[in-house]
Amino acid sequence: AQKITQTQPGMFVQEKEAVTLDCTYDTSDPSYGLFWYKQPSSGEMIFLIYQGSYDQQNATEGRYSLNFQKARKSANLVISASQLGDSAMYFCAMRDAGGTSYGKLTFGQGTILTVHP
């Protein structure tokens, strides 16, 4: 069974600073995918970034980058130059790539990020 762990219930960062949100995972599948989603208080889940298990380079999307360390089974999200609008819940998720659960996303417990002015 797959498992995603986010150990930081809450994080605080000053505006314009960088912040790292931690995510570790456990799976026995050699092929898997890792995602980060942002959920503001409005409720909508916003896709941020994706990393495939066979991707050689760390994924980047604008101010978001994914620090993928396969041997340590970690997929930390780095947000550079934080903005007030980055305040939200952030979820790490893993895509199931085997059997009847193919395509299912399993989410971590989430980290609430608060950006201070």
Added chain:
Amino acid sequence: DTEVTQTPKHLVMGMTNKKSLKCEQHMGHRAMYWYKQKAKKPPELMFVYSYEKLSINESVPSRFSPECPNSSLLNLHLHALQPEDSALYLCASSQDRIAAPYEQYFGPGTRLTVT
């Protein structure tokens, strides 16, 4: 355009009512998903449709009945719900259940309250 729409935004229903949640996407995606999310918790998968066929049912009680009339539409029919079913119901879609690209795009959700 990565828009998934959901109606209604809010729904209050009694335990004897029958109501439906609606989800629509026009991205040509062939996989659609229903998730349930309680406050301050991660979303939990309920159902997955792939090419309009039910692919995954995560042992959801029969008082929740999904329907996929066509590739753009996904409904969730609700009947005889319990107060503990009150939650945010999120719909999502992706290009395909199995093939890349894998990212799922979510709608804004329906906040359901069962009284």
